[in-house]
Amino acid sequence: MSDSVSTSSDRTNGVLAMELLRIDVLEEEGDDVLQGTTERDHSSFSKNVLRKQRHWERKLAARKSKRKEEKLRRNLNRHSEGVEQPRLTKRVMKAVARERLVEARSGGLKVCVDLGMSHRMSGKETSRLAAQLRRLYGANKRASKPFHLFLTSFREDSRLLAECVRMNAGFLEYMMERTEQSCLEIFPPDHVVYLSPDAEEALERVDHDKVYVLGGLVDESVQKTLSLSRAKELGVRAVRLPIDEHMKKMPNEKNFHSKILAINQVFEIMLAVCDTGSWMQALDERFPRGKGYVVA
Numbered sequence: 001m002s003d004s005v006s007t008s009s010d011r012t013n014g015v016l017a018m019e020l021l022r023i024d025v026l027e028e029e030g031d032d033v034l035q036g037t038t039e040r041d042h043s044s045f046s047k048n049v050l051r052k053q054r055h056w057e058r059k060l061a062a063r064k065s066k067r068k069e070e071k072l073r074r075n076l077n078r079h080s081e082g083v084e085q086p087r088l089t090k091r092v093m094k095a096v097a098r099e100r101l102v103e104a105r106s107g108g109l110k111v112c113v114d115l116g117m118s119h120r121m122s123g124k125e126t127s128r129l130a131a132q133l134r135r136l137y138g139a140n141k142r143a144s145k146p147f148h149l150f151l152t153s154f155r156e157d158s159r160l161l162a163e164c165v166r167m168n169a170g171f172l173e174y175m176m177e178r179t180e181q182s183c184l185e186i187f188p189p190d191h192v193v194y195l196s197p198d199a200e201e202a203l204e205r206v207d208h209d210k211v212y213v214l215g216g217l218v219d220e221s222v223q224k225t226l227s228l229s230r231a232k233e234l235g236v237r238a239v240r241l242p243i244d245e246h247m248k249k250m251p252n253e254k255n256f257h258s259k260i261l262a263i264n265q266v267f268e269i270m271l272a273v274c275d276t277g278s279w280m281q282a283l284d285e286r287f288p289r290g291k292g293y294v295v296a
């Protein structure tokens with residue numbers, strides 16, 4: 001039902017509020033008579049009435065909005081029980097996303113973005129990484145099963161943090177972990193799996209006991225094998241997306257083919273594979289068309 005259509009309970013509450021207002025006015029009049037102030041300044045009398053009217057209108061509006069919230073909450077519950085999906089308002093969608101992010105903090109797949117190499121980037125690359133972090137966070141917020149997100153080795157005095165704050169509204173309030181510690185200071189090395197386009201091993205199964213790490217890098221002047229070297233330096237397992245296993249080259253005018261994706265693109269593929277359980281589907285839906293590959 002649209003917001004502008006009043007329900008019978010709205011009308012009941014409206015009548016109730018007007019009734020209470022009338023009682024107030026009568027009381028006011030009674031007080032005046034008792035106090036012998038019938039000549040009391042008429043304007044102050046009507047000011048009081050107006051004040052009370054406004055008070056009741058505010059109360060009424062608050063009740064109305066509370067009822068609306070209740071109704072939306074009930075709709076949501078019905079949705080989670082598998083009943084037909086209702087249209088959700090922006091505010092409710094926001095609340096749902098928030099709740100999912102809170103849940104992800106205790107049970108979601110752990111994904112880190114390792115920002116320990118950000119000093120290797122130019123100013124322009126740093127700005128692009130800040131934008132990619134915004135998209136990555138946006139994808140996580142929209143996901144039905146978001147990940148527990150960590151931005152590690154993220155220095156408080158870094159140009160990247162300044163850029164994230166400048167470019168991404170509300171960045172400091174994003175619902176994720178942001179720390180100067182490295183992923184290895186937080187997680188045991190044998191749980192850490194580093195994603196690198198240059199790794200030999202293909203990632204086939206996403207394991208909830210593991211922590212998946214993305215190299216926080218934008219390399220316009222491609223600094224090859226940086227993430228693979230980083231994984232070696234940290235002494236952790238490195239894996240690549242299973243592109244060779246599930247995709248083939250697509251002929252294109254420029255004969256351009258690349259398996260190196262931006263962090264937000266890899267992140268979205270990871271979300272999709274966890275959601276669907278299928279690499280084929282995840283790559284088909286999320287692998288960027290411009291990279292010159294299609295699902296085989």
Ligand SMILES: C[S@@+](CC[C@H](N)C(=O)[O-])C[C@H]1O[C@@H](n2cnc3c(N)ncnc32)[C@H](O)[C@@H]1O
Pocket residue numbers: 194195196197198213214215216217218219222223224225226227228239240241243259260261262263266
């Ligand atoms: C733009 S890439 C950086 C590429 C850089 N040359 C490197 O050595 O990692 C950003 C990050 O996304 C992840 N990534 C990109 N493409 C990938 C792929 N095909 N397989 C696995 N991870 C990938 C890696 O974690 C990588 O560090």
